[in-house]
Amino acid sequence: MEPKELALHIAQMLDDKQAEEIVLLEVEALVSYTSYFVIATGRSEMHVRALAQHLEREMKTMAGRPLSLEGVQSGRWALIDYGDAVIHIFHKDERYIYDLEGLWREAPALEFEGA
Secondary structure, three states: OOHHHHHHHHHHHHHHOOOEEEEEEEOOOOOOOOOEEEEEEEOOHHHHHHHHHHHHHHHHHHHOOOOEEEOOOOOOEEEEEOOOEEEEEEEHHHHHHHOHHHHOOOOOEEOOOOO
């Protein structure tokens, strides 16, 4: 699967589980370790954990195990690295503190409509 398709597929899986404020940033011209950031918000710590666990479970058949999986148990900020796409799932309070969209504002956003 191409990196763009992977990022869109991940975004759709997150949207299917009611993740909020899903943003896809094309960062391949800015960093050497990935092509896309997929950023999403969970409504609670439990929701952040559920989103990350759902993604990890569903992606096993497509991409295998993630290269890195961090922060899931805390429920505040989960990071899941699938090489071509790095997923950040934030608790709603944490997302604005870290402001990844502001940090990577020069990265073009990929359009994603969701359901």
